[in-house]
Amino acid sequence: MEDDMVRIxxxxFEIETIVCWFDENVGRRLYVCCREKYGGGCGWKAWKDSKMSKQAKHVIC
Ligand SMILES: [Zn+2]
Structure with missing residues (x-):
């Protein structure tokens, strides 16, 4: 619904979307501060996707 918004x-700074590849969150997309990977940033993060079903996880694997 709000995907057209510019997210800050x-x-x-702009945020990036990354895909989480560990634990029970495999394949789940996460918004993070774009400076996180340089060791700076504010630590802001939020899930883009709601928790995935077991069915969806099975398809990805
Ligand atoms: Zn930030």
Missing amino acids: CRCR
Whole structure:
């Protein structure tokens, strides 16, 4: 619904969408501050996808 919004994290940089590949969250997309990977950033993060069903996980694997 809100995917067309420009999303800005708390330190006012653009956020990135990454895909989580560990634990029970495999394949789930996550918004993070784009500076996180450089060791800076504000630590802002939020799930883009709601929790995936077991069925969806099975398809990905
Ligand atoms: Zn930030």
